Amino acid sequence: MFRIEDQTEINTLFNGFLDMMFLMKVVDEGKRFQYAAANDSALKFAGIKRDVIGKFMEEVLDRKLAEELQEVYEQAVFSEESIQFETETFHKGILQTAVTCLTPIHNQQGECTHLLASVKDVTESKSIAEKLERSEEQYRILYAEQKNAESLLIGQKLILEMIAKGCSLKDVFKAISLNFEAAMPQSEVCIHLANERDKRLEYFYSANLSESFIQDIHQIEISSAEESCGRAAFTYKSVILMDIGKELKNDKKKRMALQHGVRACWSNPILSSSNQLLGILAVYFKAPSSPDEKEWGTMEAFSHLAGLAIEQKQKEEALRKSEAKFRAMTENVTDLIVTLDTSGKVKYTSPSYKLIFGAEANLGNSFLTYTHPEDIPAVSDKFRDLLNDKKPLEVQFRYLHADGHYVTIEARAMPVLKESGDIENIVVVARDITERNKHKELIKRMAYQDQLTGLPNRRSFTEEFEGHLRNAENKSQQLGVLFLDLDRFKFINDSLGHSFGDLVLKEVSLRLKLFTRGFGRVYRMSGDEFTIILEDINEEKLKRKMTNLLEIFSEPIFIKDEMIHITASIGVSIFPLDGHDPKALLKNADLAMYRAKEDGKNTYQYYKSALDSNSYERLLMENELHGAIENDELLLHYQPRFSIDRTSIIALEALIRWKHPRWGMISPGEFIPLAEETGLITKIGAWVIRTACRQTKEWMDNGYPPVRIAINLSARQFLQRDLVASIQSVLKETGLPPEFVELEITESTLMKYEETILFSIEQLKKMGVHFALDDFGTGYSSMGYLKKFHIDTLKIDQSFIRGIGTETDDSAIATAIITLAHSLKMNVVAEGVETEEQYNYLKEKNCNEIQGFYTCRPMEAEKIELLIINHMTKVKAIKPITV
Numbered sequence: 001m002f003r004i005e006d007q008t009e010i011n012t013l014f015n016g017f018l019d020m021m022f023l024m025k026v027v028d029e030g031k032r033f034q035y036a037a038a039n040d041s042a043l044k045f046a047g048i049k050r051d052v053i054g055k056f057m058e059e060v061l062d063r064k065l066a067e068e069l070q071e072v073y074e075q076a077v078f079s080e081e082s083i084q085f086e087t088e089t090f091h092k093g094i095l096q097t098a099v100t101c102l103t104p105i106h107n108q109q110g111e112c113t114h115l116l117a118s119v120k121d122v123t124e125s126k127s128i129a130e131k132l133e134r135s136e137e138q139y140r141i142l143y144a145e146q147k148n149a150e151s152l153l154i155g156q157k158l159i160l161e162m163i164a165k166g167c168s169l170k171d172v173f174k175a176i177s178l179n180f181e182a183a184m185p186q187s188e189v190c191i192h193l194a195n196e197r198d199k200r201l202e203y204f205y206s207a208n209l210s211e212s213f214i215q216d217i218h219q220i221e222i223s224s225a226e227e228s229c230g231r232a233a234f235t236y237k238s239v240i241l242m243d244i245g246k247e248l249k250n251d252k253k254k255r256m257a258l259q260h261g262v263r264a265c266w267s268n269p270i271l272s273s274s275n276q277l278l279g280i281l282a283v284y285f286k287a288p289s290s291p292d293e294k295e296w297g298t299m300e301a302f303s304h305l306a307g308l309a310i311e312q313k314q315k316e317e318a319l320r321k322s323e324a325k326f327r328a329m330t331e332n333v334t335d336l337i338v339t340l341d342t343s344g345k346v347k348y349t350s351p352s353y354k355l356i357f358g359a360e361a362n363l364g365n366s367f368l369t370y371t372h373p374e375d376i377p378a379v380s381d382k383f384r385d386l387l388n389d390k391k392p393l394e395v396q397f398r399y400l401h402a403d404g405h406y407v408t409i410e411a412r413a414m415p416v417l418k419e420s421g422d423i424e425n426i427v428v429v430a431r432d433i434t435e436r437n438k439h440k441e442l443i444k445r446m447a448y449q450d451q452l453t454g455l456p457n458r459r460s461f462t463e464e465f466e467g468h469l470r471n472a473e474n475k476s477q478q479l480g481v482l483f484l485d486l487d488r489f490k491f492i493n494d495s496l497g498h499s500f501g502d503l504v505l506k507e508v509s510l511r512l513k514l515f516t517r518g519f520g521r522v523y524r525m526s527g528d529e530f531t532i533i534l535e536d537i538n539e540e541k542l543k544r545k546m547t548n549l550l551e552i553f554s555e556p557i558f559i560k561d562e563m564i565h566i567t568a569s570i571g572v573s574i575f576p577l578d579g580h581d582p583k584a585l586l587k588n589a590d591l592a593m594y595r596a597k598e599d600g601k602n603t604y605q606y607y608k609s610a611l612d613s614n615s616y617e618r619l620l621m622e623n624e625l626h627g628a629i630e631n632d633e634l635l636l637h638y639q640p641r642f643s644i645d646r647t648s649i650i651a652l653e654a655l656i657r658w659k660h661p662r663w664g665m666i667s668p669g670e671f672i673p674l675a676e677e678t679g680l681i682t683k684i685g686a687w688v689i690r691t692a693c694r695q696t697k698e699w700m701d702n703g704y705p706p707v708r709i710a711i712n713l714s715a716r717q718f719l720q721r722d723l724v725a726s727i728q729s730v731l732k733e734t735g736l737p738p739e740f741v742e743l744e745i746t747e748s749t750l751m752k753y754e755e756t757i758l759f760s761i762e763q764l765k766k767m768g769v770h771f772a773l774d775d776f777g778t779g780y781s782s783m784g785y786l787k788k789f790h791i792d793t794l795k796i797d798q799s800f801i802r803g804i805g806t807e808t809d810d811s812a813i814a815t816a817i818i819t820l821a822h823s824l825k826m827n828v829v830a831e832g833v834e835t836e837e838q839y840n841y842l843k844e845k846n847c848n849e850i851q852g853f854y855t856c857r858p859m860e861a862e863k864i865e866l867l868i869i870n871h872m873t874k875v876k877a878i879k880p881i882t883v
Contacts, residue, residue, distance in 0.1 A: 020046055020098075020119040024057070026112055030077035033057045033070075036114060045121060065089055076102040077112045080389070086122075094274055096123045106391070124311060127273030155179035156301065163309050166316065172309040173205040180302050181207070184295060186285055191270075191306060192220065193279040194233060199223070201233055201280055209284070213260040222277075227253070229280045232267035236277065238299075239267045243288040264289040268303045270310065278310045338428040340367055340413075344383060347425065356432045358402030367428075372398035372406050383413070390415050390423060396433070408434045450524040452502055453509035461523040461531055465582040468521075468533050472575055479575040480520075480534035480542050482549075483589035484512075487567045487601040489528040496562070503559045504566065511552045531586070537574075546572065546604050553602070567602035569593055578607045622678055624660065625671055629687050633659055636691055637858035640867065641710070641829055641851045644843050649871060651708040651742060653851065654692040655858050656684070676714060685717045690730050695861055697736040704868050710742040710772060715749040718757040724764055731767075738768035742793065746774045750789065761789055772829070776817060786824055794821045798832025798852070805837045818845050 803810025
């Protein structure tokens with residue numbers, strides 16, 4: 001069926017109407033009105049374009065008309081009935097009169113959402129009526145002045161009756177010719193119709209002109225160069241040639257006229273009520289002749305009658321085309337169109353009835369005959385409402401198909417009113433939505449159900465949680481919210497494959513579903529995360545349920561001859577003790593789950609407010625962090641990386657600091673995790689990249705030996721879609737060559753997001769940017785990772801460097817990493833070097849670079865410049881090495 005939101009269908013329906021149709025959206029509680037749709041007639045005759053759709057009435061109409069309509073439109077919003085009124089406007093300098101019928105359209109809540117404006121241009125009909133009145137007045141004057149004109153008046157009245165009855169143009173023009181020639185016996189009348197497209201007059205009718213003369217005047221150019229009919233058509237004014245032999249300048253046309261015995265020609269334009277050229281009334285004489293006042297009046301009167309006849313036929317043709325368009329639309333649209341009488345009997349159905357229901361309609365039956373018995377009461381109520389309210393309404397119901405099954409129908413019923421306001425009949429536009437409903441159900445299942453496990457998903461959890469909370473609140477019950485994360489599930493995926501991992505998730509989902517049967521609901525949030533809502537719980541019941549839940553994971557899972565033991569860490573929050581809204585309860589359960597992870601996994605933890613005791617301080621710091629960049633509170637320190645012989649500065653690592661105006665210098669360990677959590681890290685990270693690159697290029701421009709700048713990137717930054725483009729933009733802006741940039745990424749980030757960030761790394765390396773793997777040795781990555789990502793530099797985590805000389809294992813790990821890096825032709829850097837013993841060991845093992853307090857602490861840019869200058873006096877700094 002046709003919906004207000006579907007402009008295409010509205011236009012399809014509207015465009016069948018000859019009248020102008022506008023659909024106006026009600027905005028600002030009925031104070032403003034926005035164009036939602038307009039039919040072809042509106043665009044053609046109202047002088048507006050398609051781009052008005054979406055604009056407000058006051059933006060389209062002139063101020064006076066908009067103010068006039070505003071009052072009526074506001075009245076219509078709060079009216080139950082249609083409002084009809086008349087307006088007068090000027091269009092292209094012509095006064096136009098229109099009658100508007102304004103119908104309010106309400107939604108299911110009874111609110112007026114749209115106004116349907118049907119605008120009928122009555123300018124021509126009003127003008128014709130006025131001209132008829134003037135004609136009759138002219139005839140009365142003629143009759144009073146000269147009684148022998150009675151026969152002429154009778155003839156003219158006969159012509160008016162012929163026009164009113166819809167006689168053919170040829171018959172009407174014949175009557176005009178005979179009456180005119182009877183009034184002026186020496187005249188011969190000819191009527192030409194205007195072809196505006198070709199700028200020509202085309203012969204249409206003459207009662208007495210010879211065939212040869214008609215052939216010569218069959219086509220006449222509309223032009224100022226013409227001297228008779230063509231000139232009259234061009235100027236819209238009469239042209240009188242009293243003596244063709246003396247007055248006509250065109251010798252060829254003069255000879256032609258005289259050859260046919262024509263000595264005089266009177267040409268009078270036939271104009272429409274809107275002053276458009278319709279044709280020419282031409283009167284020919286065998287002798288020179290000029291019209292007197294009476295004859296002039298006769299010619300004007302018959303020209304007027306000819307104009308009325310032509311306009312009437314044009315309207316009939318337009319109506320015929322409109323009816324043909326409606327019939328074509330009705331007969332060919334797939335939507336079903338039905339006409340009912342006020343008792344509900346079917347008077348007409350479009351051919352699509354058989355396509356939808358498999359049989360021809362039985363006209364005369366009630367539309368309830370084949371309606372599903374369960375739907376009859378609701379449909380009957382709707383029908384009674386339509387009869388009482390006389391307003392369109394919508395309904396869905398099931399209707400019997402010829403083969404015995406029921407089809408779901410969506411219908412819009414619209415009353416057709418008589419002038420008295422009573423309902424004449426009801427038009428119903430309907431369509432089969434059986435398949436659409438099936439697809440809707442399928443889409444709903446896909447949108448709200450996890451495709452792997454069949455469990456409701458995160459969206460379902462979000463929308464259902466409110467209902468669970470309201471139910472618990474109304475019954476004064478407690479509600480348990482469980483956040484569950486499988487332990488070491490990534491190991492299963494990596495070692496046995498994702499398809500195997502999917503089978504594990506299916507088995508876990510089945511066990512959780514059985515666990516919650518009868519008193520709760522389980523959802524798969526993402527990956528290996530689940531939430532469970534437990535209803536009507538107390539402390540004892542919840543404790544018992546949590547014990548049962550852990551027992552579920554004590555049983556091994558058997559898949560493809562593999563026996564898998566899997567555990568879970570579970571966080572628990574309770575409504576109303578730990579929060580009153582879904583967001584707070586879920587967050588608190590999540591916090592408790594992380595505490596369970598920290599406590600060794602395979603356990604559960606209740607949320608305790610102590611977990612969130614620093615919430616106020618964190619909120620305060622978050623607010624301050626938002627303004628840190630704008631307030632110029634962030635700064636960079638730089639820590640050099642030296643060659644193992646300490647003769648060359650290989651790189652400078654950019655390290656962010658926050659100098660707060662009240663709190664002083666804040667450690668990155670305090671605000672970087674918060675920035676990661678809130679998403680501010682992307683904004684801060686972008687500032688670090690731009691500032692570090694600008695500073696490095698400035699040192700190069702000032703003549704300092706070029707060194708590579710090392711910049712740490714967070715996981716969030718790597719997950720940005722525009723990371724590569726933004727770095728490319730910074731390099732172009734600062735002019736720093738990409739080979740002097742080294743991006744540091746942690747081993748844990750590389751492992752967690754390997755597929756996501758691989759593309760970004762490849763693109764940046766193609767540009768010439770270097771990559772270092774930070775904290776190497778803590779994330780258990782394999783050699784495959786190092787080869788796959790083409791890492792340039794490994795940075796040994798300082799936890800292993802710290803144990804050199806005291807912890808045998810740490811020394812061995814450091815040695816192994818150095819050997820591994822060299823075997824893969826990678827540069828290797830030792831972080832956190834603080835003692836001479838550590839330095840000597842690393843030098844002995846051929847570590848390439850060192851970084852730490854043993855050589856230099858992080859310093860401001862100004863102090864780094866002094867360091868470089870002092871170092872240059874001893875050993876010339878060289879370009880970064882490439883291994």
